[in-house]
Amino acid sequence: MxxxxxxxxxxxxxxxxxxxxxxxxxxxxxxTSPNEPAPLDSEKHETEPWNWPWQ
Incomplete structure (x- = not known):
């Protein structure tokens, strides 16, 4: 066979x-990747707490 x-x-x-x-x-x-990663900014963004109306 x-x-x-x-x-x-x-x-x-x-x-x-x-x-x-x-x-x-x-x-x-x-x-290669067509979208190379860009370096991030070193500045820190300020965040505000949310104002929840039910608390």
Missing amino acids: PQLNPAPWFAILVFSWLVFITVIPTKVMSH
Whole structure:
């Protein structure tokens, strides 16, 4: 039965994992975010307590 011969399927498995391990991570890591985070202001905003009418 030809489907039990592991020779071509093992080679395909090894080659596909080599592609997954070498090519795909380098392509994914080379992408940059279009929206780089901006530094936050160092000033602190003053907050006021809420005036709850039912308390």
